[in-house]
Amino acid sequence: MRELLTTTLWHAITPIYGAILEHPFITGLTDGSLPEPSFRFYVVQDALYLQDFARAQALAAAKAPRDTWCELFAEHAKTSLVVERALHEAFFQHWGLSSEAVYRTPKMPANQAYTNYLLATAALGTFEEAIAALLPCYxxxxxxxxxxxxxxxxxxxxxxWIETYASEEFGSIVQAVQTVMDEAAADLPESRRTVLIRHFRQTSIYEWQFWDDAYHRRTFPWLEQESEHR
Known part of the structure; x- marks a missing residue:
């Protein structure tokens, strides 16, 4: 009997996840060493990311072979836009940032690459591919x-931030997606499972790059200047 795909997926990103835990952005959240401007930069970028993440979730919902899965990802798309936005907006109020200022901010390089990959996979790939690409973010x-x-x-x-993602409520959402992943991939041949592993690894790498760009407040050259003149 083959092991569950999610078991294989997690094993496939062992070094990537280890690097994430060791990243100064992540360690800085608990020891207080993370500069708040880097965290603010991250939250703005995450708000931009969620706009496209929700669209990728909606594309997955449209391709779902079961009605319950369609409902699940349609609801998750709404949650990304409404519930998680509320978390971000609480931060923005603390910093005195307007929604207009946030949503005219250019995406950092990792964010642009990540969201492009998600949308392309969800639009052009199978339902299983879309879920494999979405799952690391959960x-x-x-x-x-x-x-x-x-x-x-x-x-x-x-x-x-820590309490939000460590919560039982968020955990139950993640477990629901893990279950979909395993059930959707149960009868796939090894050649197709290999494709899913590749998507999962790629977006896991983007997760590391997202935090790395945020920590260094990395931007594309010239784009900030262009946004200031609009």
Whole structure:
């Protein structure tokens, strides 16, 4: 009997997940060393990311072979736009950032590459491919949240972020997607499972790159200047 695909997927990203946990953005959330401007940069970029993540979820819903899966990802797309946006907007209010300022911010390089990959996979690939590409954003955040929860953070903004992704509520959402992944891939040949592993690894790498770009506040040259003149 083959092992569950999700077991194979997680094993496939062992070094990537290890690098995420060791990244100064992640370690800085708990020891308080993460510069708040880097966290602010990250939250703005995450808000931009979720716009396209929700669209990829909606594309997955449209391709779902079961009605229950269609309902699940349609609801998740709504959650990404409404519920998670509320978390971001609480941060924006704290920093005095307007929604207009946030949503005219250019995407950082990792964000642009990541969302392009998600949308292309969800639009052009199969339902299973879409879920494999979407799953790291769910799963890695949950694992990171649980990992950081044991230590907590002296910064209340960082602590709120940790509690959100370590919560049982978020965990139940992740587990639902894991179940869909395993059931959807149960009868696939090894050649197709290999494709899913590739998508999962690629977007897991983008997760690391997203935090790395945010930590360094990395942007495309000239784009910030262009946005200022609009």
């Amino acid at each position: 799963w890695i955040y949950w694992e990171v949240g649980k990992h950081l929860e044991a230590t907590g953070s002296p910064n209340p903004l960082y602590q709120r």
